[in-house]
Amino acid sequence: MKSIRLATLSVLLLAAFTARAESLVVNGSLNGSIANNDVPTGWTVLAGTPDTMDTTSNVGVSGWLSFGVAPTASPDGGTWVGLGAKSDYIESIGQTLSGLSVGQTYTVSWQAANFGVNNSIDSYLGSNAIGVMLDGASIGQGATLGLSSNWATQSLTFVATSASQLLSFSLANTNKAYLGIDGISVTAGGVTPAVPEPSSWLLMAMGVAALGAMRRRQG
Ligand SMILES: [Ca+2]
Structure with missing residues:
Protein backbone atom coordinates (compact mmCIF):
# COMPACT_ATOMS: atom_id res chain seq x y z
CA MET A 1 0.00 0.00 0.00
CA ALA A 21 3.97 24.56 -21.80
CA GLU A 22 3.98 23.73 -25.51
CA SER A 23 5.12 26.58 -27.74
CA LEU A 24 2.51 27.75 -30.26
CA VAL A 25 5.21 28.92 -32.68
CA VAL A 26 6.12 26.87 -35.76
CA ASN A 27 9.91 26.63 -36.24
CA GLY A 28 10.73 29.03 -33.42
CA SER A 29 14.34 27.81 -33.83
CA LEU A 30 14.37 29.50 -37.25
CA ASN A 31 16.06 26.46 -38.77
CA GLY A 32 16.62 27.03 -42.46
CA SER A 33 19.12 27.43 -45.27
CA ILE A 34 21.53 30.36 -45.29
CA ALA A 35 19.81 32.99 -47.43
CA ASN A 36 20.05 36.68 -48.24
CA ASN A 37 16.42 37.85 -48.44
CA ASP A 38 14.65 34.68 -47.34
CA VAL A 39 13.38 33.30 -44.04
CA PRO A 40 12.89 29.76 -42.69
CA THR A 41 9.79 27.58 -43.08
CA GLY A 42 6.88 28.70 -40.94
CA TRP A 43 7.81 32.37 -41.27
CA THR A 44 6.76 35.06 -43.75
CA VAL A 45 8.59 38.20 -44.83
CA LEU A 46 6.31 41.13 -43.96
CA ALA A 47 8.69 44.00 -44.83
CA GLY A 48 12.11 44.49 -46.37
CA THR A 49 14.54 41.64 -47.00
CA PRO A 50 15.35 39.75 -43.77
CA ASP A 51 18.08 37.10 -43.94
CA THR A 52 18.73 33.58 -42.62
CA MET A 53 22.25 33.45 -41.29
CA ASP A 54 24.81 32.07 -38.85
CA THR A 55 28.20 33.05 -37.42
CA THR A 56 29.95 32.58 -40.78
CA SER A 57 27.29 34.15 -43.02
CA ASN A 58 26.38 37.73 -42.17
CA VAL A 59 23.21 39.05 -43.86
CA GLY A 60 22.66 35.52 -45.18
CA VAL A 61 25.69 35.53 -47.51
CA SER A 62 27.68 32.32 -47.09
CA GLY A 63 31.20 32.98 -45.82
CA TRP A 64 30.64 36.75 -45.52
CA LEU A 65 32.23 37.81 -42.21
CA SER A 66 31.64 41.58 -42.20
CA PHE A 67 30.18 41.75 -38.70
CA GLY A 68 30.50 44.81 -36.46
CA VAL A 69 31.70 42.59 -33.62
CA ALA A 70 32.67 38.90 -33.45
CA PRO A 71 29.44 36.87 -33.59
CA THR A 72 28.64 33.92 -31.34
CA ALA A 73 26.25 30.99 -31.78
CA SER A 74 22.81 31.63 -30.32
CA PRO A 75 21.64 29.70 -27.24
CA ASP A 76 19.06 28.06 -29.57
CA GLY A 77 21.80 27.00 -31.99
CA GLY A 78 21.84 26.69 -35.78
CA THR A 79 20.62 29.48 -38.02
CA TRP A 80 18.83 32.66 -36.98
CA VAL A 81 17.18 35.59 -38.78
CA GLY A 82 18.81 39.01 -39.19
CA LEU A 83 16.55 42.10 -39.08
CA GLY A 84 17.78 45.50 -40.23
CA ALA A 85 16.45 49.03 -40.05
CA LYS A 86 17.47 52.55 -41.02
CA SER A 87 15.67 55.87 -41.43
CA ASP A 88 13.65 54.87 -44.49
CA TYR A 89 13.76 51.09 -44.27
CA ILE A 90 12.59 48.28 -41.98
CA GLU A 91 12.60 44.48 -42.14
CA SER A 92 9.93 42.33 -40.51
CA ILE A 93 9.00 38.66 -40.20
CA GLY A 94 5.90 37.03 -38.75
CA GLN A 95 3.61 34.06 -38.53
CA THR A 96 -0.02 33.56 -37.61
CA LEU A 97 -0.59 31.93 -34.24
CA SER A 98 -3.67 29.75 -34.09
CA GLY A 99 -5.47 28.00 -31.26
CA LEU A 100 -5.20 30.99 -28.92
CA SER A 101 -7.73 31.29 -26.08
CA VAL A 102 -9.33 34.74 -25.98
CA GLY A 103 -8.53 36.43 -22.66
CA GLN A 104 -5.60 34.09 -21.93
CA THR A 105 -2.20 35.61 -21.13
CA TYR A 106 0.70 34.34 -23.25
CA THR A 107 4.44 34.82 -22.93
CA VAL A 108 6.51 35.53 -26.05
CA SER A 109 10.20 34.86 -25.53
CA TRP A 110 13.14 35.13 -27.89
CA GLN A 111 16.90 35.52 -28.05
CA ALA A 112 18.47 38.61 -29.60
CA ALA A 113 21.96 39.81 -30.48
CA ASN A 114 23.46 42.87 -32.14
CA PHE A 115 26.55 41.89 -34.16
CA GLY A 116 25.93 44.64 -36.70
CA VAL A 117 27.22 44.90 -40.25
CA ASN A 118 30.57 46.50 -41.02
CA ASN A 119 31.82 46.90 -44.57
CA SER A 120 33.08 49.63 -46.87
CA ILE A 121 29.81 50.05 -48.80
CA ASP A 122 27.27 50.30 -45.99
CA SER A 123 27.44 49.68 -42.25
CA TYR A 124 24.80 49.01 -39.61
CA LEU A 125 26.47 49.62 -36.27
CA GLY A 126 23.79 51.36 -34.18
CA SER A 127 21.80 50.28 -31.13
CA ASN A 128 18.24 49.05 -31.48
CA ALA A 129 15.75 46.64 -29.91
CA ILE A 130 13.52 43.82 -31.08
CA GLY A 131 9.97 45.15 -31.47
CA VAL A 132 7.03 42.74 -31.15
CA MET A 133 3.68 43.22 -32.87
CA LEU A 134 0.34 41.48 -32.73
CA ASP A 135 -1.92 41.97 -35.75
CA GLY A 136 0.43 44.78 -36.80
CA ALA A 137 0.19 46.76 -33.56
CA SER A 138 3.14 47.02 -31.16
CA ILE A 139 2.83 45.02 -27.94
CA GLY A 140 6.25 46.03 -26.67
CA GLN A 141 9.94 45.52 -27.27
CA GLY A 142 13.04 43.91 -25.79
CA ALA A 143 15.81 45.86 -24.09
CA THR A 144 17.92 48.02 -26.43
CA LEU A 145 21.10 46.25 -27.51
CA GLY A 146 24.35 47.93 -28.56
CA LEU A 147 27.01 46.03 -30.50
CA SER A 148 28.00 42.97 -28.45
CA SER A 149 29.09 39.38 -28.99
CA ASN A 150 26.51 38.22 -26.44
CA TRP A 151 22.97 37.01 -26.93
CA ALA A 152 20.19 38.23 -24.61
CA THR A 153 17.04 36.29 -23.75
CA GLN A 154 14.02 38.59 -23.73
CA SER A 155 10.28 38.18 -23.22
CA LEU A 156 6.99 39.98 -22.81
CA THR A 157 3.38 38.99 -22.29
CA PHE A 158 0.16 39.66 -24.15
CA VAL A 159 -3.51 38.77 -23.76
CA ALA A 160 -5.08 37.09 -26.79
CA THR A 161 -8.03 38.95 -28.29
CA SER A 162 -8.76 36.39 -31.02
CA ALA A 163 -8.16 32.66 -31.61
CA SER A 164 -5.85 33.50 -34.50
CA GLN A 165 -3.42 36.43 -34.42
CA LEU A 166 -0.42 37.54 -36.46
CA LEU A 167 2.77 37.68 -34.38
CA SER A 168 5.57 39.68 -35.98
CA PHE A 169 8.99 41.11 -35.23
CA SER A 170 11.00 44.05 -36.54
CA LEU A 171 13.50 46.45 -35.07
CA ALA A 172 11.75 48.81 -32.66
CA ASN A 173 12.93 52.09 -34.23
CA THR A 174 14.81 53.50 -37.23
CA ASN A 175 18.28 53.68 -35.66
CA LYS A 176 20.56 52.17 -38.30
CA ALA A 177 21.12 48.69 -36.88
CA TYR A 178 21.06 44.99 -37.71
CA LEU A 179 20.03 42.53 -34.99
CA GLY A 180 19.62 38.75 -34.93
CA ILE A 181 16.61 36.94 -33.50
CA ASP A 182 16.35 33.24 -32.61
CA GLY A 183 14.70 30.80 -30.19
CA ILE A 184 11.20 32.29 -30.45
CA SER A 185 8.44 30.71 -28.37
CA VAL A 186 4.90 31.55 -27.33
CA THR A 187 3.49 29.72 -24.32
CA ALA A 188 0.30 30.06 -22.31
CA GLY A 189 0.78 31.81 -18.99
CA GLY A 190 2.38 35.01 -17.84
CA VAL A 191 5.62 33.49 -16.61
CA THR A 192 8.87 32.67 -18.37
CA PRO A 193 9.05 29.07 -19.67
CA1 LIG B 1 18.23 28.73 -34.38
Whole structure:
Protein backbone atom coordinates (compact mmCIF):
# COMPACT_ATOMS: atom_id res chain seq x y z
CA MET A 1 0.00 0.00 0.00
CA LYS A 2 2.74 2.40 1.01
CA SER A 3 4.81 1.60 -2.08
CA ILE A 4 1.83 2.25 -4.34
CA ARG A 5 1.25 5.62 -2.67
CA LEU A 6 4.94 6.45 -3.04
CA ALA A 7 4.90 5.49 -6.72
CA THR A 8 1.84 7.67 -7.32
CA LEU A 9 3.51 10.51 -5.49
CA SER A 10 6.69 10.13 -7.55
CA VAL A 11 4.72 10.30 -10.80
CA LEU A 12 2.86 13.37 -9.55
CA LEU A 13 6.09 15.15 -8.59
CA LEU A 14 7.83 14.14 -11.83
CA ALA A 15 4.88 15.48 -13.85
CA ALA A 16 5.03 18.75 -11.92
CA PHE A 17 8.76 19.22 -12.43
CA THR A 18 8.75 18.30 -16.11
CA ALA A 19 5.57 20.20 -17.02
CA ARG A 20 6.46 22.46 -19.95
CA ALA A 21 3.97 24.56 -21.80
CA GLU A 22 3.98 23.73 -25.51
CA SER A 23 5.12 26.58 -27.74
CA LEU A 24 2.51 27.75 -30.26
CA VAL A 25 5.21 28.92 -32.68
CA VAL A 26 6.12 26.87 -35.76
CA ASN A 27 9.91 26.63 -36.24
CA GLY A 28 10.73 29.03 -33.42
CA SER A 29 14.34 27.81 -33.83
CA LEU A 30 14.37 29.50 -37.25
CA ASN A 31 16.06 26.46 -38.77
CA GLY A 32 16.62 27.03 -42.46
CA SER A 33 19.12 27.43 -45.27
CA ILE A 34 21.53 30.36 -45.29
CA ALA A 35 19.81 32.99 -47.43
CA ASN A 36 20.05 36.68 -48.24
CA ASN A 37 16.42 37.85 -48.44
CA ASP A 38 14.65 34.68 -47.34
CA VAL A 39 13.38 33.30 -44.04
CA PRO A 40 12.89 29.76 -42.69
CA THR A 41 9.79 27.58 -43.08
CA GLY A 42 6.88 28.70 -40.94
CA TRP A 43 7.81 32.37 -41.27
CA THR A 44 6.76 35.06 -43.75
CA VAL A 45 8.59 38.20 -44.83
CA LEU A 46 6.31 41.13 -43.96
CA ALA A 47 8.69 44.00 -44.83
CA GLY A 48 12.11 44.49 -46.37
CA THR A 49 14.54 41.64 -47.00
CA PRO A 50 15.35 39.75 -43.77
CA ASP A 51 18.08 37.10 -43.94
CA THR A 52 18.73 33.58 -42.62
CA MET A 53 22.25 33.45 -41.29
CA ASP A 54 24.81 32.07 -38.85
CA THR A 55 28.20 33.05 -37.42
CA THR A 56 29.95 32.58 -40.78
CA SER A 57 27.29 34.15 -43.02
CA ASN A 58 26.38 37.73 -42.17
CA VAL A 59 23.21 39.05 -43.86
CA GLY A 60 22.66 35.52 -45.18
CA VAL A 61 25.69 35.53 -47.51
CA SER A 62 27.68 32.32 -47.09
CA GLY A 63 31.20 32.98 -45.82
CA TRP A 64 30.64 36.75 -45.52
CA LEU A 65 32.23 37.81 -42.21
CA SER A 66 31.64 41.58 -42.20
CA PHE A 67 30.18 41.75 -38.70
CA GLY A 68 30.50 44.81 -36.46
CA VAL A 69 31.70 42.59 -33.62
CA ALA A 70 32.67 38.90 -33.45
CA PRO A 71 29.44 36.87 -33.59
CA THR A 72 28.64 33.92 -31.34
CA ALA A 73 26.25 30.99 -31.78
CA SER A 74 22.81 31.63 -30.32
CA PRO A 75 21.64 29.70 -27.24
CA ASP A 76 19.06 28.06 -29.57
CA GLY A 77 21.80 27.00 -31.99
CA GLY A 78 21.84 26.69 -35.78
CA THR A 79 20.62 29.48 -38.02
CA TRP A 80 18.83 32.66 -36.98
CA VAL A 81 17.18 35.59 -38.78
CA GLY A 82 18.81 39.01 -39.19
CA LEU A 83 16.55 42.10 -39.08
CA GLY A 84 17.78 45.50 -40.23
CA ALA A 85 16.45 49.03 -40.05
CA LYS A 86 17.47 52.55 -41.02
CA SER A 87 15.67 55.87 -41.43
CA ASP A 88 13.65 54.87 -44.49
CA TYR A 89 13.76 51.09 -44.27
CA ILE A 90 12.59 48.28 -41.98
CA GLU A 91 12.60 44.48 -42.14
CA SER A 92 9.93 42.33 -40.51
CA ILE A 93 9.00 38.66 -40.20
CA GLY A 94 5.90 37.03 -38.75
CA GLN A 95 3.61 34.06 -38.53
CA THR A 96 -0.02 33.56 -37.61
CA LEU A 97 -0.59 31.93 -34.24
CA SER A 98 -3.67 29.75 -34.09
CA GLY A 99 -5.47 28.00 -31.26
CA LEU A 100 -5.20 30.99 -28.92
CA SER A 101 -7.73 31.29 -26.08
CA VAL A 102 -9.33 34.74 -25.98
CA GLY A 103 -8.53 36.43 -22.66
CA GLN A 104 -5.60 34.09 -21.93
CA THR A 105 -2.20 35.61 -21.13
CA TYR A 106 0.70 34.34 -23.25
CA THR A 107 4.44 34.82 -22.93
CA VAL A 108 6.51 35.53 -26.05
CA SER A 109 10.20 34.86 -25.53
CA TRP A 110 13.14 35.13 -27.89
CA GLN A 111 16.90 35.52 -28.05
CA ALA A 112 18.47 38.61 -29.60
CA ALA A 113 21.96 39.81 -30.48
CA ASN A 114 23.46 42.87 -32.14
CA PHE A 115 26.55 41.89 -34.16
CA GLY A 116 25.93 44.64 -36.70
CA VAL A 117 27.22 44.90 -40.25
CA ASN A 118 30.57 46.50 -41.02
CA ASN A 119 31.82 46.90 -44.57
CA SER A 120 33.08 49.63 -46.87
CA ILE A 121 29.81 50.05 -48.80
CA ASP A 122 27.27 50.30 -45.99
CA SER A 123 27.44 49.68 -42.25
CA TYR A 124 24.80 49.01 -39.61
CA LEU A 125 26.47 49.62 -36.27
CA GLY A 126 23.79 51.36 -34.18
CA SER A 127 21.80 50.28 -31.13
CA ASN A 128 18.24 49.05 -31.48
CA ALA A 129 15.75 46.64 -29.91
CA ILE A 130 13.52 43.82 -31.08
CA GLY A 131 9.97 45.15 -31.47
CA VAL A 132 7.03 42.74 -31.15
CA MET A 133 3.68 43.22 -32.87
CA LEU A 134 0.34 41.48 -32.73
CA ASP A 135 -1.92 41.97 -35.75
CA GLY A 136 0.43 44.78 -36.80
CA ALA A 137 0.19 46.76 -33.56
CA SER A 138 3.14 47.02 -31.16
CA ILE A 139 2.83 45.02 -27.94
CA GLY A 140 6.25 46.03 -26.67
CA GLN A 141 9.94 45.52 -27.27
CA GLY A 142 13.04 43.91 -25.79
CA ALA A 143 15.81 45.86 -24.09
CA THR A 144 17.92 48.02 -26.43
CA LEU A 145 21.10 46.25 -27.51
CA GLY A 146 24.35 47.93 -28.56
CA LEU A 147 27.01 46.03 -30.50
CA SER A 148 28.00 42.97 -28.45
CA SER A 149 29.09 39.38 -28.99
CA ASN A 150 26.51 38.22 -26.44
CA TRP A 151 22.97 37.01 -26.93
CA ALA A 152 20.19 38.23 -24.61
CA THR A 153 17.04 36.29 -23.75
CA GLN A 154 14.02 38.59 -23.73
CA SER A 155 10.28 38.18 -23.22
CA LEU A 156 6.99 39.98 -22.81
CA THR A 157 3.38 38.99 -22.29
CA PHE A 158 0.16 39.66 -24.15
CA VAL A 159 -3.51 38.77 -23.76
CA ALA A 160 -5.08 37.09 -26.79
CA THR A 161 -8.03 38.95 -28.29
CA SER A 162 -8.76 36.39 -31.02
CA ALA A 163 -8.16 32.66 -31.61
CA SER A 164 -5.85 33.50 -34.50
CA GLN A 165 -3.42 36.43 -34.42
CA LEU A 166 -0.42 37.54 -36.46
CA LEU A 167 2.77 37.68 -34.38
CA SER A 168 5.57 39.68 -35.98
CA PHE A 169 8.99 41.11 -35.23
CA SER A 170 11.00 44.05 -36.54
CA LEU A 171 13.50 46.45 -35.07
CA ALA A 172 11.75 48.81 -32.66
CA ASN A 173 12.93 52.09 -34.23
CA THR A 174 14.81 53.50 -37.23
CA ASN A 175 18.28 53.68 -35.66
CA LYS A 176 20.56 52.17 -38.30
CA ALA A 177 21.12 48.69 -36.88
CA TYR A 178 21.06 44.99 -37.71
CA LEU A 179 20.03 42.53 -34.99
CA GLY A 180 19.62 38.75 -34.93
CA ILE A 181 16.61 36.94 -33.50
CA ASP A 182 16.35 33.24 -32.61
CA GLY A 183 14.70 30.80 -30.19
CA ILE A 184 11.20 32.29 -30.45
CA SER A 185 8.44 30.71 -28.37
CA VAL A 186 4.90 31.55 -27.33
CA THR A 187 3.49 29.72 -24.32
CA ALA A 188 0.30 30.06 -22.31
CA GLY A 189 0.78 31.81 -18.99
CA GLY A 190 2.38 35.01 -17.84
CA VAL A 191 5.62 33.49 -16.61
CA THR A 192 8.87 32.67 -18.37
CA PRO A 193 9.05 29.07 -19.67
CA ALA A 194 11.90 28.14 -17.28
CA VAL A 195 9.60 28.56 -14.28
CA PRO A 196 6.90 25.90 -13.71
CA GLU A 197 3.37 27.00 -14.55
CA PRO A 198 1.06 27.88 -11.60
CA SER A 199 -0.77 24.57 -12.11
CA SER A 200 2.57 22.78 -11.76
CA TRP A 201 3.27 24.57 -8.48
CA LEU A 202 -0.18 23.51 -7.24
CA LEU A 203 0.55 19.92 -8.27
CA MET A 204 3.90 20.02 -6.46
CA ALA A 205 2.33 21.55 -3.33
CA MET A 206 -0.26 18.74 -3.33
CA GLY A 207 2.53 16.17 -3.63
CA VAL A 208 4.52 17.68 -0.76
CA ALA A 209 1.36 17.86 1.39
CA ALA A 210 0.61 14.19 0.64
CA LEU A 211 4.18 13.27 1.58
CA GLY A 212 3.81 15.15 4.88
CA ALA A 213 0.49 13.39 5.63
CA MET A 214 2.08 9.98 4.92
CA ARG A 215 5.02 10.76 7.21
CA ARG A 216 2.60 11.77 10.00
CA ARG A 217 0.62 8.53 9.62
CA GLN A 218 3.81 6.49 9.79
CA GLY A 219 5.04 8.34 12.93
CA1 LIG B 1 18.23 28.73 -34.38
